[in-house]
Amino acid sequence: MEITINKLEEVTTILFAGRLDTPASQEAIEVLNPVMEDAGGTIILDCDKLSYISSSGLRIFLSIRKAAILKGGKVIVKGINDEIRSVFMMTGFLNLFEIQ
Numbered sequence: 001m002e003i004t005i006n007k008l009e010e011v012t013t014i015l016f017a018g019r020l021d022t023p024a025s026q027e028a029i030e031v032l033n034p035v036m037e038d039a040g041g042t043i044i045l046d047c048d049k050l051s052y053i054s055s056s057g058l059r060i061f062l063s064i065r066k067a068a069i070l071k072g073g074k075v076i077v078k079g080i081n082d083e084i085r086s087v088f089m090m091t092g093f094l095n096l097f098e099i100q
Helices: 022-037 055-070 082-091
Strands: 002-008 011-020 042-053 074-078
Touching: 002 022, 011 022, 011 055, 022 055, 042 055, 042 082, 055 074
Parallel strands: 011 042, 042 074
Antiparallel strands: 002 011
């Protein structure tokens, strides 16, 4: 799992590459904590290179969303493949996130 974070003014883009499974989620949360602490702008979760997401990965997405809401920001999810879209549909995430 690779996570790349780019911040340009009020927009933070997080690019996920690989599998966001339980072991990767434990590492990812440490990397993403600073983003959640400064979640007042727009956060784009770019899933273009994400091949798999587990329930632990979904919890990270929810944590980011919660942090953004508390700080007046918003979260956009983009680039999800059919498999991840299916997971989002089954879990109700399509209704929780703005999907591009």
